[in-house]
Amino acid sequence: MFTEIFNQTGLLSERLNNYEFRPQQLIMANKIGEIVKNKEHLIVEAGTGTGKSMAYLVPFIYWTIEMKKRVVISTYTKALQQQLMNNDLPLLKKMLNVDFRFALCMGSENYLCIRRFFYANRDVAGTFESLRDVEEFRRLDEWRKITRTGLKHEIGFEPKGTVWTKVCRESELCLHQKCEYNEECFYGRARKLQNQSQILVINHHLFFANMAAGNMLLPSFDGVVFDEAHNLEDIATTYLGVDISNSGIRYLLDSIYIPQTKKGLLSRIGLKNDEIIQHIGDLKFATDQFFLNIHGLLGDNAQTTRLKSKNFINNIIKEPLLSLVSALNKLKKSINNEADKIEIDANIERLQRVDDSLDCIINQSLEDFVYWIEMTRKARYIRVVLHANPINVAQRLKATVFEKIAPVILTSATLTTNKSFDYIKSRLGLDTASELVLDSPFDYNKQALLYLPQNMPDPREDRYIECAAEKIEELLTLTHGKAFILFTSYSMLNKLHEIVTKSLPNFNHIRQGDFPPAKAVEMFKANNNSVLWGTTTFWQGIDVPGKALQCVIITRLPFAVPDDPIIEARVEYLKGQNIDPFRNYQVPQAIILTKQGYGRLIRHGDDVGVVAILDSRITTKGYGKLFIQSLPLSRRVGTIEEVVGFMEGI
CATH class of the missing domain: 3.40.50.300 (P-loop containing nucleotide triphosphate hydrolases)
Structure with a gap:
């Protein structure tokens, strides 16, 4: 089927210096072409050096064009994403002489938000916590003037979290069509390209984040390739779970108002509301006491501890949290600025998620989940995280991926144990799929x-x-x-x-x-x-x-x-x-x-x-x-x- 592309005298040999024909690559491409045509599933172990990315890209490119479909290529590592976006897909676009588009999909928090950037720029002293943060913000400003994508990973340095979170896109804070920077929006431009593309390159984290968000983070798609598929179970277990931490709650409250520095949302919108400030203080005190109580239950030496009993601790956070939510709802009614209203709404929603997560973990309300506590000693405090994770993701993946999407291809150099796929198929809920094992061309x-x-x-x-x-x-x-x-x-x-x-x-x-x-x-x-x-x-x-x-x-x-x-x-x-x-x-x-x-x-x-x-x-x-x-x-x-x-x- 794809001999004219992959054989010794094919298109790849004409375009690539030192091209070596690998029969395993041609076998894989032909098998995927058959699977795609029949809308089935395939699990394939392709040894190192097989050239598996080309072997799945070529059949899917033709399928998306001929059938007017869209496919997601999901990887685990950034290195493979970069190989696909910078090498393989541009080469195939030039070589195959077919008109297709491809796009890299990143979580929206990876994009600079122009509106939030200029909002922060209006009150730098009130937005950032230190002179170092201000200096870094100025460096971001220089990058902003030249970037074409607004993507964080293209910055020449790694921005601090305390700076980037003030200027990145956050879905809850987006004004969408009402935003004055809508036409210039980096994320908006990226979504337009994604909607026009047949091939979407993402990572496993975004795939499962999209699943957890009700498929709202990506354009609709018709097929999936999971490359580096041996990591799928662990990523799914993390993203389909729930967690809440003392540092996360503290960060959320500080983003609303910090009494010591008088910085935060209330300062930026020019409102010093004594009632809300009091509620924030009450909630901070309750949060500190709640996690101190957990520390007391587990002792100084605990690192990870499983929670086997429901209602293992009294939820003293709930009452002050709901009081703060009520006060923020009341404040919102007195505000006319749309952006400020949306930011207050976002904080209300985040506080409600904290409340829901705490209820879920303390009451252990999700069946077939494991509940546990993780404690990590930091320089100035002990970080405590409460977790709830699914014990077995197989049924969830079967129902939401393998029974709803076809074709699905899973590939990696390491999927079998003793030449059998039974283990990985049972862990992922893949009941029905063709199987293919290809040895590495290396000696x-x-x-x-x-x-x-x-x-x-x-x-x-x-x-x-x-x-x-x-x-x-x-x-x-x-x-x-x-x-x-x-x-x-x-x-x-x-x-x-x-x-x-x-x-x-x-x-x-x-x-x-x-x-x-x-x-x-x-x-x-x-x-x-x-x-x-x-x-x-x-x-x-x-x-x-x-x-x-x-x-x-x-x-x-x-x-x-x-x-x-x-x-x-x-x-x-x-x-x-x-x-x-x-x-x-x-x-x-x-x-x-x-x-x-x-x-x-x-x-x-x-x-x-x-x-x-x-x-x-x-x-x-x-x-x-x-x-x-x-x-x-x-x-x-x-x-x-x-x-x-x-x-x-x-």
Whole structure:
């Protein structure tokens, strides 16, 4: 069907230098073309290097044009979004000689609001909390004069939240057609382009935010491609949940009025209402006491705690909150300015959401949800967050995605466990779908070595840290750094980091938490003897091709923490269904993350290196063979001497 595009003498070979024909890419494109035509679903694991983005874009471009349809391409990482928008789609638009449009969709808070910007500019001193914020606002003004999109990610610096939230678009504050800047509106222009486009590129977060908002955030669409689909369950669990925090309530109240600085909404609209100021003070006091009571219930050492009983605490926030809402409603009646009215309405709506969220969590009113508290110690306070998350998103996704939209394509390099899609399909509610597994075109037998050291202790034993440090030092010395060391906990990371950096101080050690993730990767690439120490963030979505990365060390099989409230609730749910949670949930979940970690090593056809797994359970436990069978087929060794022989030969 698409041979003339993907084969050795096709359109891609004519337009791309060093084009390599990959039969897997053509197979995937043809299968998707068939699925799209029949309005069915497909789940496809396409190994690294398959060229899967081109394989799904081409069939969908033709489908949207011929059938007058619109498709959403949903990704997990910004890097893939940028590849699609800046490389793949512009190339195909030029090459295919068909008239189609594509657009990037971002949440509206990513856009500068011109009206709010000039509103803040009229009273800079009353809007911003510090001179640093004012200076940053002035830098934003320079960017505003030259930007064509108004998108936050195109600013040459990362604006502070306390500044950006004062000038970004917020849906509740939008005046729509009544706005004097309606014709210049960055978000409005973006929506016009989206409505005219056949291909919409979004991320998973926006997809589920749109679902939670009743499909109001995106134009209507007819088909979906979920790329990097292995992350869907976790994103859906977050976005289909409810949470409320002490810092969130404090920020909301400060946006209305701060007595100490006399800043906030009341100051900006020129109203000093003593009744409202008193209600804000009462609500702040009640909020502080409420979260102090939670802290008292859980104790100083608590970090995450599951809530198993309803009405676990008295809601002392409710009465002062409703009093403030009533006072704001009364104030609104005396205001004539439309923008000020909308801003008061927005704050009323936010306060009511706080009330609804607290009622929901305290009363545990949502069935099949897990309720829990998260406490994080900050420099000047303890942040407390109350959460409610769905235990199983499968039925929700089945009803709102797979039974309502067709075609739906799910793809990733890591969707199977032991060559089966059963795990991911059961987690997502995908009952009926065609399946396709495509191996990577890379030669892992030649390019990669899997090192499973002999005689390693179980990672739960005391002597594991000492043995792991020894193996890490051997490997880093052999590869001259050029390594990712992946962990499942900060505790183990910090222990091993302290030991290894003392014995090998000359390497460029980059530890997660010391730098933002993007900066850490940039530093790693810039220095040829770098060692990156990371947890979950660095197991996936990081692309370091070439000689900069020649070793990936997985310290421990990435089983989820069993007492994590969501994991614990899912395990209980499966037991209630007479399903073995370890075999059917915990092991497959860990296998997919292990495959992601392994996948950091070989990104291109000329990449080479070693993956070391320092967890003896992969060879001593019965389930270990499932991990090995799920990884790309590569030579396996157990001694450092064999690793030396491999590395000397590359």
